[in-house]
Amino acid sequence: MDEDARRAVAVRLQHVRRRVTDAALAAGRDPGDVRLLLASKTMPADVIEAAVRADEDREAGLDRVLLGENRVQELVAKAPALVSLAPTWHVIGPLQSNKVNAALRWASCVESVASLELGQRMSERAGPAGLDVMVQVNVSGEPTKHGVTPDEARDLALGLAALPHLRLVGLMTIGANSPDERVVRRGYARLRELRDEIAAGVPGASALSMGMSRDLEPAIAEGATVVRVGSAVFGAR
Numbered sequence: 001m002d003e004d005a006r007r008a009v010a011v012r013l014q015h016v017r018r019r020v021t022d023a024a025l026a027a028g029r030d031p032g033d034v035r036l037l038l039a040s041k042t043m044p045a046d047v048i049e050a051a052v053r054a055d056e057d058r059e060a061g062l063d064r065v066l067l068g069e070n071r072v073q074e075l076v077a078k079a080p081a082l083v084s085l086a087p088t089w090h091v092i093g094p095l096q097s098n099k100v101n102a103a104l105r106w107a108s109c110v111e112s113v114a115s116l117e118l119g120q121r122m123s124e125r126a127g128p129a130g131l132d133v134m135v136q137v138n139v140s141g142e143p144t145k146h147g148v149t150p151d152e153a154r155d156l157a158l159g160l161a162a163l164p165h166l167r168l169v170g171l172m173t174i175g176a177n178s179p180d181e182r183v184v185r186r187g188y189a190r191l192r193e194l195r196d197e198i199a200a201g202v203p204g205a206s207a208l209s210m211g212m213s214r215d216l217e218p219a220i221a222e223g224a225t226v227v228r229v230g231s232a233v234f235g236a237r
């Protein structure tokens, strides 16, 4: 990776940090309450490292970035090269039950849980240290999207929260693929309402992971506590 490419990542990251801060302030929220997760799929370890290092210049009061991978194979391939940064990894894509052990070796949170069966498998393997999980909800109903329906979310969340070695920390969604911001925003509002219902029974389940490069503003307006950003930081995949 050359110096120009490194600088480009740093500039884009700073721009995303600004967008997050501006969106939080516009919504009357504390920018420190919105965590930035870098969705690093397809990006090589040196590019991810450049972003994490550039983020060391972030403003005081903001937490460091999280890293998210969709595929466990990719996580396992890159994570060893990045251990010196001590990043916090989240799994943000569908997880097959035969990849649970590999995922648990690196990830501290699996955001994409959509079945109790997977939860049970993770709970068995997580051991006493436990694992943070989120329920992925398909708020748009688009058939290509992973996740349970909004109607199924509550039962799955309560089921996961009852497992011995899992901590249900919140809900995750991928927003509607629509040019109409009202449609996108309505889906994010739905996730927030579901979170409010679930958190009434599971106090730790407060996280809302929603918003990506193209739509982090409406997500933050609706209460996102984690935004997952890839292309706006790393460039087009």
Ligand SMILES: *Cc1c(COP(=O)(O)O)cnc(C)c1O
Residues within 6 Å of the ligand: 039, 041, 070, 092, 093, 174, 212, 213, 214, 228, 229, 230, 231, 232
């Ligand atoms: C790729 C990805 C993102 C980031 O998408 P961008 O449009 O590149 O910001 C967020 N969440 C998930 C689950 C992803 O797969």
